[in-house]
Amino acid sequence: MSxxxxxxxxxxxxxPKIVAFCCNWxxxxxxxxxxxxxxxxxxxxxxIRVMCSGRIDPLHVFNAFLEGADxxxxxxxxxxxxxxxxxxxxxxxxxxxxxxxxxELGLEKERLQLxxxxxxxxxxxxxxxxDVTEQIKKIGPSPLKPEGVV
Amino acid sequence: xxxxxxxxxxDINKDSGEKRVGVFVCECGVNIGGVVNxxxxxxxxxxxxxxxxxxxxxxxxxxxxxxxxxxxxxxxNLNRVVVAACSPKTHEPTFRACIEQMxxxxxxxxxxxxxxxxxxxxxxxxxxxxxxxxDLIRMGVERAKLLEPLQASEVPVTDKALVVGxxxxxxQAALDLADMGFQVYxxxxxxxxxxxxxxxxKVFPTNDCSICILGPKMVEVARNKNIKIMSYSEVKAVDxxxxxxxxxxxxxxxYLDVTKCTGCAKCSEVCPVxxxxxxxxxxxxxxxxxxxxxxxxPLRAVLxxxxxxxxxxxxxxxQSGAINYDMQPGFTDLNVGVIIGAVGFKTYDPEPRHDxxxxxxxxxxxxxxxxRLLNAAGPTGGHVVRPSDCKEPIRVGFVNCVGSRDKATxxxxxxxxxxxTIKNAQLLKEKRPETxxxxxxxxxxxxxxxxxxxxxxxxxxxxxxxRGRPSEVKExxxxxxxxxxxxxxxxxxxxxxxxxxxxxATGIVPHEGINQIQQLLKLSKAADGxxxxxxxxxxxxxxxxxxxxxxxxxxxxxxxPYAVSQGSACAxxxxxxxxxxxxxxxxxxxxxNPDVCAGCGVCLPMCPFQAIKMDETPYxxxxxKKANVVKALCKGCGTCVTACPTGALEQSHFKNEQVLAQVKxxxxxxxxxx
Numbered sequence: 001m002s003x004x005x006x007x008x009x010x011x012x013x014x015x016p017k018i019v020a021f022c023c024n025w026x027x028x029x030x031x032x033x034x035x036x037x038x039x040x041x042x043x044x045x046x047x048i049r050v051m052c053s054g055r056i057d058p059l060h061v062f063n064a065f066l067e068g069a070d071x072x073x074x075x076x077x078x079x080x081x082x083x084x085x086x087x088x089x090x091x092x093x094x095x096x097x098x099x100x101x102x103x104e105l106g107l108e109k110e111r112l113q114l115x116x117x118x119x120x121x122x123x124x125x126x127x128x129x130x131d132v133t134e135q136i137k138k139i140g141p142s143p144l145k146p147e148g149v150v
Numbered sequence: 151x152x153x154x155x156x157x158x159x160x161d162i163n164k165d166s167g168e169k170r171v172g173v174f175v176c177e178c179g180v181n182i183g184g185v186v187n188x189x190x191x192x193x194x195x196x197x198x199x200x201x202x203x204x205x206x207x208x209x210x211x212x213x214x215x216x217x218x219x220x221x222x223x224x225x226x227n228l229n230r231v232v233v234a235a236c237s238p239k240t241h242e243p244t245f246r247a248c249i250e251q252m253x254x255x256x257x258x259x260x261x262x263x264x265x266x267x268x269x270x271x272x273x274x275x276x277x278x279x280x281x282x283x284x285d286l287i288r289m290g291v292e293r294a295k296l297l298e299p300l301q302a303s304e305v306p307v308t309d310k311a312l313v314v315g316x317x318x319x320x321x322q323a324a325l326d327l328a329d330m331g332f333q334v335y336x337x338x339x340x341x342x343x344x345x346x347x348x349x350x351x352k353v354f355p356t357n358d359c360s361i362c363i364l365g366p367k368m369v370e371v372a373r374n375k376n377i378k379i380m381s382y383s384e385v386k387a388v389d390x391x392x393x394x395x396x397x398x399x400x401x402x403x404x405y406l407d408v409t410k411c412t413g414c415a416k417c418s419e420v421c422p423v424x425x426x427x428x429x430x431x432x433x434x435x436x437x438x439x440x441x442x443x444x445x446x447x448p449l450r451a452v453l454x455x456x457x458x459x460x461x462x463x464x465x466x467x468x469q470s471g472a473i474n475y476d477m478q479p480g481f482t483d484l485n486v487g488v489i490i491g492a493v494g495f496k497t498y499d500p501e502p503r504h505d506x507x508x509x510x511x512x513x514x515x516x517x518x519x520x521x522r523l524l525n526a527a528g529p530t531g532g533h534v535v536r537p538s539d540c541k542e543p544i545r546v547g548f549v550n551c552v553g554s555r556d557k558a559t560x561x562x563x564x565x566x567x568x569x570x571t572i573k574n575a576q577l578l579k580e581k582r583p584e585t586x587x588x589x590x591x592x593x594x595x596x597x598x599x600x601x602x603x604x605x606x607x608x609x610x611x612x613x614x615x616x617r618g619r620p621s622e623v624k625e626x627x628x629x630x631x632x633x634x635x636x637x638x639x640x641x642x643x644x645x646x647x648x649x650x651x652x653x654x655a656t657g658i659v660p661h662e663g664i665n666q667i668q669q670l671l672k673l674s675k676a677a678d679g680x681x682x683x684x685x686x687x688x689x690x691x692x693x694x695x696x697x698x699x700x701x702x703x704x705x706x707x708x709x710x711p712y713a714v715s716q717g718s719a720c721a722x723x724x725x726x727x728x729x730x731x732x733x734x735x736x737x738x739x740x741x742x743n744p745d746v747c748a749g750c751g752v753c754l755p756m757c758p759f760q761a762i763k764m765d766e767t768p769y770x771x772x773x774x775k776k777a778n779v780v781k782a783l784c785k786g787c788g789t790c791v792t793a794c795p796t797g798a799l800e801q802s803h804f805k806n807e808q809v810l811a812q813v814k815x816x817x818x819x820x821x822x823x824x
Contacts (some may be wrong), residue, residue: 015278019816024239025674025694032237035266043278046285046816047267049238050804051738054756054789060809068817083672083694084787085758094792120677126271150820 016070016136017150018045018129021060023053023087026077029119039126042133045073052076054087058098061112065102068149070142071111071132074098078116088116110135111142169295170202172228173287174219176210176235178265183208185269187280191234194284198291202226210235216248223252230294234262234287239694240685255299257737257803262290285816292811300737300802303781307393307697308487309728312337314385314667317345318364318710319702320492321371322717323724328376330721332728335484336371337399339663341382342446344368345494349429349518351525353710354573355604361445361527368447380482381448384663388489388670391785392697392733397484403477405439405453410472413449415441417464417473425457427529431519434529439464439473444527488697488724491671491681492717495703496661498553498560500654505559506549507652511625512538513632514652516552517567520574524581534578536651538630543650544584547634548575549620550591554657562678564657565707568595571655572605575613587613588647590620590636598711616645623652658707671698681705691719696733699723738786738803740779747798749774753790759783762790 022028028049034041050056053076064072074095076088095114102112113132117125173195177183192204203226207215210233222228231254233245238261246256264283272279309332313324316338324334336343347353348368350360371377380399387398404411421437429436429443438457441449453464453473465473497518500508507514513536515523526532536543548571554564568591575587589608594615596602609615622635632652638645660679668675673693674682681704684692691699699720702713727733740762747769753762754777761783769776777799788801800806 017816019813032239032266035270038270041271043272043275043282048812052787052789054787055792055801055804057792060813063810064813067814084785087787087789090789119674119682148819149817
C-alpha cells in the first residue's frame with residue numbers, strides 16, 4: 001500500500017472537490033473496502049450513492065459541474081457483473097455522450113472519468129481517487145466553478 | 151406542522167409540514183472519533199436549517215445509542231433522521247428498524263458514511279477529514295429533508311429450495327432443509343454427488359477415511375424423499391426474485407437411461423477406449439463409458455461422448471439395454487423460494503508456471519495427486535510411487551504455500567494446506583516407517599481443535615519441519631531425483647537436499663464455472679476471485695441478493711467442518727423464509743407519473759426485468775397509452791428513469807431532486823476569513 005504517497009498532498013491548501021457517483025453494489029462497496037483496508041487517499045472525493053450506475057443521469061453530472069465540481073466520476077460494476085444484468089452497459093453508452101458534451105463545454109478530459117470497480121477492489125478505488133486528484137491538481141480548479149464556492 | 155393524525159404504528163406519514171431533522175454522529179469508538187472532530191462536526195451541522203438536534207455517541211449502533219435516537223425523536227418531534235457512522239451496507243437495516251419503532255417511516259433515515267469513506271481513509275489528515283465529514287453530513291441532511299415515505303412490500307415465498315453443488319457443504323444444506331420438511335433440488339454438474347471430499351484419502355486432524363464418512367452421507371441424500379438429486383446437470387438460467395426464483399436446469403446427456411442402468415459397469419469392461427482418469431487426478435485410466443467411482447451416487451454409468459469411438463460394444467454388453475447414443479440434453483424448469491450456492495473450488499494448477507518444476511520433472515506432484523496415490527482405491531492401490539519409475543520413494547519433500555501467500559499467484563492463505571500436508575506426511579510415515587519426510591513451510595497454521603495436536607504427532611513420528619521456501623528445484627537427469635536448494639531460515643543456513651519425490655501443497659482457487667454462477671445469481675466476487683458474502687462477520691452465508699445463500703469454499707477457503715457448518719447455516723437462514731412463506735422486499739422502485747408520460751416507450755427496452763409494460767387502454771381521456779411499472783418485477787435500479795425524456799419516470803428514494811440535493815451540497819460558499 002502506498003499510504004506514504006497519500007500523506008504527501010501538502011500543496012498550498014487547495015484540494016479539488018470531486019463528485020463520485022457510485023453504484024450501491026460494486027463501486028460503493030469498493031469505497032467501503034478501501035476503508036476496511038485503510039487505503040489512504042486524498043480527502044477530495046464526495047461519494048453519492050445510487051442503486052445502479054445506470055441511474056446516473058447527465059442531469060446529475062452537469063449539475064455537479066455547474067455547482068463547482070473540479071471533476072466528476074462515474075463508477076459502477078465491471079461489465080458483465082452488473083447487479084441489474086446490464087445497467088452498466090447503458091452507462092457506457094451514456095458516458096460517450098457525456099464525454100462529448102463535456103468536451104464541448106471546454107472542460108479538460110480529466111474532469112470526467114469512468115471506472116468499473118468491484119466491491120472488493122478497495123485498493124483500486126483508492127488509487128483511482130489519488131490519480132484523479134493528482135491530475136486535477138495539475139490542471140487546477142474547474143473553469144465552471146462559481147466564484148466563492150468551495 | 152401537526153403530527154397529530156392518530157393512525158397508529160404505521161402512521162408512515164409523520165411527514166406533514168416542517169421537516170425536523172435529527173443528526174446522530176457516531177464516533178465508532180476511536181474509529182471515527184480518533185480522526186474526525188465529531189464535536190465540531192455536530193456543532194456545524196446544528197446550524198443548518200431544519201436540524202433540530204444533533205448528538206454525538208461513542209457507538210450509535212449500541213443499545214444506548216439507539217435509545218438516544220428514539221428519545222430525541224420523541225423529545226424534538228423529529229420526522230427525519232440522519233445517522234453519520236459506518237456503511238449503510240451493514241448498518242442501514244439496524245437504524246431503519248430503530249426509527250420505525252418510533253412510528254417513523256423507515257425510509258426517513260439517511261445514512262452517511264463517515265468511517266469507511268472518511269476517517270479510515272484520511273487517518274493522518276484530521277482537519278481535512280473533519281471538513282469532509284461536515285460536507286458529507288450536510289449532503290445527507292439536505293437529502294433527508296426530501297425523503298418520502300415508502301412501503302416495503304411483502305412477497306410470497308415458494309417453500310422449495312435449490313442447492314447448487316453437491317459437495318459436502320451443499321449436501322449438508324440439502325439434508326437439513328429436507329429434514330425440516332422442505333422439498334430440495336440438488337443440482338450437481340458432475341455425474342456423481344460428493345464433490346472434492348470424495349477424492350480425499352483421509353481427512354485431518356483425525357485421519358478418518360474420507361469416503362467412509364462421506365459415502366453414508368451421500369446415500370442418506372439419495373434416500374431422502376424430499377431431495378431430488380439432479381446430477382450431471384447445470385443451472386442455465388435464473389430469473390425472478392426472493393421467494394419466487396424460476397430456474398432452468400440443463401441435464402447433460404449421459405447417453406444411457408438412468409432408470410435402466412444398474413451401475414454394474416459391464417459396459418466399461420468391454421469399452422476399448424482408455425483416457426486419463428480425472429477422478430484420480432489423471433493417474434491411471436478410465437474407459438469412455440464408466441461409473442465415476444465405486445461409491446458414486448447415483449451409481450450410474452456415464453458415456454463420455456468426446457472420447458467414444460461409437461463401436462457400440464457397450465450397447466451389446468448392457469443387459470438392461472440402457473445405452474442410448476442419440477440422447478439429447480434435457481431441461482427442467484424449477485420454481486424455488488431460495489437458492490443455496492455451494493459451488494466449490496479447484497486446486498491451484500502449478501503447471502503453467504512450472505512452480506517448483508511441476509510439469510517439467512516427473513517426480514514433482516501435487517498434493518491432490520499424492521492423495522489419490524495414498525488412497526487404497528486409487529490408481530496404485532494405496533502405494534505411493536514416484537511417476538518416473540514407479541518405485542516407492544524413501545525421501546519425500548513437501549513444499550507448502552504453492553499458489554497461496556505468494557504475490558506472483560494468490561496472496562491469500564488457503565487455510566487447509568498446512569494441515570493436509572501434515573496429514574499426508576503422517577499417513578505415509580505410518581504406512582512405511584522407513585520413509586523420511588521434510589516439510590518446507592513459511593508458517594505452520596493449525597488453528598482449530600485437534601490441529602496442533604496433529605502437528606505435534608507428526609513431529610513425534612519424525613517428520614522434519616524446515617522453515618524456508620525452496621529457491622531452486624532441479625532434477626537429476628540420471629536418477630530423476632529432485633534436488634532442492636532451500637534456506638533454513640531458523641538455522642540461518644542454505645541446505646541442499648535431495649528427494650525421491652516432491653509434493654506441492656497447492657492452494658484453493660475458484661473454478662471456471664464460478665463466473666457463470668456469479669452472473670446467474672448476480673453475486674459479487676471478492677478479491678480472491680471467490681464469491682462474496684453479505685457481511686464478512688455477521689452475515690457470513692447471506693449474500694446481497696435476498697434469498698440467495700452461500701456455503702463452503704465458494705465463499706472463501708475453508709476446511710470440512712467449516713464448510714459443513716456453513717451448509718447447516720444456509721439451511722437455517724433459508725428456513726426463515728421458507729417457513730414464514732413470505733419475504734419483505736425493498737420499497738425502492740421506479741414510478742411513472744401518468745400525467746407527464748408521453749407514452750413513447752423508450753423506457754421499455756431499458757428494463758432488463760421486463761417490469762415496464764404499456765397500459766392496455768389509454769389513460770383517462772388523453773388517448774395515450776402510458777407506461778406502467780409492475781412493482782413486483784421492478785428491482786429499483788433506476789436505469790429507465792435516466793432514459794425517460796419527459797421526466798415522467800422517477801425512482802423512489804433516488805428521485806432527481808433527492809440526488810441533486812446531495813450534488814448541490816457537496817459545495818458551499820466560502821466563509822469569509824477574517
